[in-house]
Amino acid sequence: MIECNGDDVVECNELIHKASKLKQALEILVDNEEFLEKVSNLLIEEKIDYLEEGDYALECFQEGMNAAILTLGSKSWKNGKLKFSLGIEFYAAEEIEEIKETPEVKELE
Numbered sequence: 001m002i003e004c005n006g007d008d009v010v011e012c013n014e015l016i017h018k019a020s021k022l023k024q025a026l027e028i029l030v031d032n033e034e035f036l037e038k039v040s041n042l043l044i045e046e047k048i049d050y051l052e053e054g055d056y057a058l059e060c061f062q063e064g065m066n067a068a069i070l071t072l073g074s075k076s077w078k079n080g081k082l083k084f085s086l087g088i089e090f091y092a093a094e095e096i097e098e099i100k101e102t103p104e105v106k107e108l109e
Contacts, residue, residue: 004019030085
C-alpha cells in the first residue's frame with residue numbers, strides 16, 4: 001500500500017482529484033450523523049455490535065472506543081482504542097501482481 005499525501009493526484013474513470021480533496025470529503029462523511037447511524041446499523045445487522053443497540057456514538061469514528069486486542073502469539077491482551085475510519089488506499093499495479101502470486105496460507109504454520 002502506498003500512503004497518499006495531500007498533494008498527490010488520483011485519476012479514476014477520467015476524473016482527477018487531489019488526495020487532499022478526497023480525504024476532506026471522507027472527513028465530511030464522518031461528521032454526518034445520518035451517515036454514521038447508517039454505518040452503525042449495518043454493523044449491528046452484521047452482528048458487529050460493539051456499541052449499545054441504537055447508539056452509533058461519534059467517538060467510535062472520531063476519538064476511538066476503549067478496547068483490547070489479543071494478537072496471535074501474544075501472551076496477554078493489549079489495551080487501546082478501537083476506531084472505525086474511512087481512508088484512501090492506493091496499490092501500485094506491480095504490488096497487486098505480487099499479491100496475486102503469493103501463495104495463500106491455509107493452515108497455521
